Amino acid sequence: xxxxxxxxxxxxxxxxxxxxxxxxxxxxxxxxxxxxxxxxxxxxxxxxxxxxxxxxxxxxxxxxxxxxxxxxxxxxxxxxxxxxxxxxxxxxxxxxxxxxxxxxxxxxxxxxxxxxxxxxxxxxxxxxxxxxxxxxxxxxxxxxxxxxxxxxxxxxxxxxxxxxxxxxxxxxxxxx
Numbered sequence: 001x002x003x004x005x006x007x008x009x010x011x012x013x014x015x016x017x018x019x020x021x022x023x024x025x026x027x028x029x030x031x032x033x034x035x036x037x038x039x040x041x042x043x044x045x046x047x048x049x050x051x052x053x054x055x056x057x058x059x060x061x062x063x064x065x066x067x068x069x070x071x072x073x074x075x076x077x078x079x080x081x082x083x084x085x086x087x088x089x090x091x092x093x094x095x096x097x098x099x100x101x102x103x104x105x106x107x108x109x110x111x112x113x114x115x116x117x118x119x120x121x122x123x124x125x126x127x128x129x130x131x132x133x134x135x136x137x138x139x140x141x142x143x144x145x146x147x148x149x150x151x152x153x154x155x156x157x158x159x160x161x162x163x164x165x166x167x168x169x170x171x172x173x174x175x176x
Contacts, residue, residue, distance in 0.1 A: 004135070006135075006138050008057075008134050008135075008138040009124050009127065009128065010138065012050070012053075012119070013120065019043060019050070022042055022046060023112070025039050026043065036101075036105075040091050040101065043105070047088060049152065051081040052148060053141055054077070055078060059078065061132065061137065062074060062127050066126065074123075076118070080111060080114070087108040091104045091105065091108075
């Protein structure tokens with residue numbers, strides 16, 4: 001029996017849970033700076049890949065189908081990704097024992113929690129009603145995620161969470 005590919009929404013939610021677990025592990029590793037440094041890097045890489053998937057694959061498709069206030073959710077999420085990238089970049093190359101790294105991870109976690117809450121409570125339910133082929137998008141997401149993960153694994157650790165191909169997500173003509 002062939003296994004069914006999850007929808008892109010199921011996969012994005014799985015990414016959310018993965019990052020939440022990484023944040024929890026970071027907090028539990030308090031005092032173990034080596035472990036926290038590794039976790040901060042994993043958090044940065046996971047969020048960078050997730051943001052790129054949303055911006056290059058999910059948001060453009062969804063943005064074309066939404067209107068008005070619903071489309072604003074995509075624009076706001078894209079701005080939030082910019083803030084997340086800045087926080088991630090602020091962590092790169094620093095010792096996890098430094099108080100500023102701890103602060104970056106704390107604020108990053110708060111931003112991610114807000115972003116996840118908006119996506120899962122507001123955006124995803126609207127997207128599920130659009131009639132898009134979310135399983136086909138899930139298949140494309142799995143391929144893109146593998147490609148991005150392979151690229152990240154080939155980079156030196158210091159560059160992994162800061163490198164992202166930025167793709168512009170433009171608002172529909174009615175919002176310009």
